[in-house]
Amino acid sequence: MPTKGCGIAQHFTILAYCADCGAKLYHHRSITLTKEQESYICSNYQSRKKCTAHYIRAVVLEQLVLQNLQRVVAYAQEDENEFVRRVMENKTAVQRAEQEQAKRKLEKQERRISELDRIIQQLYEDRVSGALSAERFAKLSGGYEKEQEELKQSAKELQAIVNTIETQAVNVQSFLKIVRKYTAPTELTPALLREFVEKIVVHAPDKSSGHRTQRIDVHYNFIGEIDFSPEYSRVSRQTTA
Incomplete structure (x- = not known):
């Protein structure tokens, strides 16, 4: 032992x-x-x-x-x-500024993702109606879909940053549960x-x-x-x- x-x-x-x-x-x-x-x-x-x-x-x-x-x-x-x-304040100034910046960027990206949905939908309609050639459709839709996928991944990461404060509040309570189990350690x-x-x-x-x-x-x-x-x-x- x-x-x-x-x-x-x-x-x-x-x-x-x-x-x-x-x-x-x-x-x-x-x-x-x-x-x-x-x-x-x-x-x-x-x-x-x-x-x-x-x-x-x-x-x-x-x-x-x-x-x-x-x-x-x-x-x-x-x-x-x-x-x-x-x-909570231990994380404050810099982190809160980063969170606010992330929130603004996230909102902008989400608007762009919605805009791309509309653009891609219009491309499909133009392709079906014959207003757009197959080659042109493939090139345009491929570029927009790639941009949209990258934005979705970035949005997930930004959302995690925005959620940090809420997570911290839960974590502090988890730490306090451990503290309550002990008297002053000697x-x-x-x-x-x-x-x-x-x-x-x-x-x-x-x-x-x-x-x-x-x-x-x-x-x-x-x-x-x-x-x-x-x-x-x-x-x-x-x-x-």
């Missing part, structure tokens, strides 16, 4: 991704390493040297994910209405990761301030990322000449 630690590690290798190249993180462990020394490293760096290491210790990653989860769950439990509002478990977390994005360390800081972004099932990402900070050791 796998240990709890092993279960957490297995889930992190599925959930954790490099912020720069998008590759999964590789769990670095061996019999010579203690639990404190185990780490996660970008698999592109590990295998093909196409990225930086994005090295983060396993215990630190667990700590940051747990802190993030604790903050999100506490917020949702304390004020569900405010939590729903914040989640430790990270495979069950919590399965229920709550969609993916974890690990950023490269930043030493520009003289400290080694490292950010992670936790994306949750149903609602995506909530801006509660803590950073791990450690004073960089200074070497002397």
